[in-house]
Amino acid sequence: MNPIYLGVNVDHVATLRQARGKVAYPSPAQAAWLAESAGADGITVHLREDRRHIQDSDVKLLAQTIITRLNFEMAVTKEMVDFALEIKPAYCCFVPEKREELTTEGGLDVIKHFDTIKKYTERLQLNHIQVSLFVDADSNQIQAAKKTGAKLIELHTGPYAEASLDKNKDKNKSQDQELTKIQAAAKLANQLGLIVNAGHGLSYENVAAIANIPELYELNIGHAIVAQALFDGFEKAVSKMKQIMLDARK
Numbered sequence: 532m533n534p535i536y537l538g539v540n541v542d543h544v545a546t547l548r549q550a551r552g553k554v555a556y557p558s559p560a561q562a563a564w565l566a567e568s569a570g571a572d573g574i575t576v577h578l579r580e581d582r583r584h585i586q587d588s589d590v591k592l593l594a595q596t597i598i599t600r601l602n603f604e605m606a607v608t609k610e611m612v613d614f615a616l617e618i619k620p621a622y623c624c625f626v627p628e629k630r631e632e633l634t635t636e637g638g639l640d641v642i643k644h645f646d647t648i649k650k651y652t653e654r655l656q657l658n659h660i661q662v663s664l665f666v667d668a669d670s671n672q673i674q675a676a677k678k679t680g681a682k683l684i685e686l687h688t689g690p691y692a693e694a695s696l697d698k699n700k701d702k703n704k705s706q707d708q709e710l711t712k713i714q715a716a717a718k719l720a721n722q723l724g725l726i727v728n729a730g731h732g733l734s735y736e737n738v739a740a741i742a743n744i745p746e747l748y749e750l751n752i753g754h755a756i757v758a759q760a761l762f763d764g765f766e767k768a769v770s771k772m773k774q775i776m777l778d779a780r781k
């Protein structure tokens with residue numbers, strides 16, 4: 532089977548720092564360095580418009596110091612596109628931040644915002660930044676993503692992750708239904724020639740079935756790893772996740 536890569540999202544290291552206002556610790560850049568030494572294939576950050584966790588200075592420092600590749604998640608705005616062009620990450624992933632940019636499940640509404648997304652995608656790709664669109668496992672959104680000219684999509688695994696937390700007796704049924712949707716979406720996107728990533732809500736408990744989808748290229752995982760790192764340390768938390776993913780591909 533193809534390899535599968537792990538992008539470690541360090542946003543929630545910054546969440547912990549921002550909880551205390553002016554302190555400089557813990558450092559997302561230090562977490563990124565440890566993640567890379569433990570086998571992370573990329574580092575992901577989301578610079579939110581309200582700067583609630585990651586700050587502009589974090590992104591600039593990461594862009595200069597990481598040795599893998601930076602996946603910069605951002606809203607579909609001119610401000611963010613201009614910032615991305617300044618720091619030149621390997622990847623930009625457009626994500627929804629406002630309610631009107633969301634589909635019902637929570638991915639980007641590419642159909643509704645097609646012209647803007649296409650314009651910014653072209654601008655970034657002309658500057659050698661690969662663009663990914665965070666979308667639901669929905670064939671119409673995936674077809675629209677392809678038409679923007681973006682080379683990648685990231686499938687929203689949130690509904691699958693939510694179903695995996697459901698403690699009622701239909702838990703497995705809804706989780707299986709969400710998994711089936713992601714499998715079909717990954718297959719379609721792959722047939723359209725897109726590189727297919729996935730992420731959101733993935734954990735040590737639910738990641739194996741997703742990692743086992745052969746068309747998936749990279750999983751972006753943050754919250755579960757940062758939480759586990761409190762007890763195990765960052766390197767162990769990352770390598771444990773990577774190992775589960777690799778084992779699922781055997």
Ligand code: PXP
Binds near residue numbers: 730733751753755
């Ligand atoms: N992928 C995207 C597009 C996201 O917005 C997020 C959350 O910031 C993640 C992946 C990582 O999600 P989690 O922190 O739940 O692992």
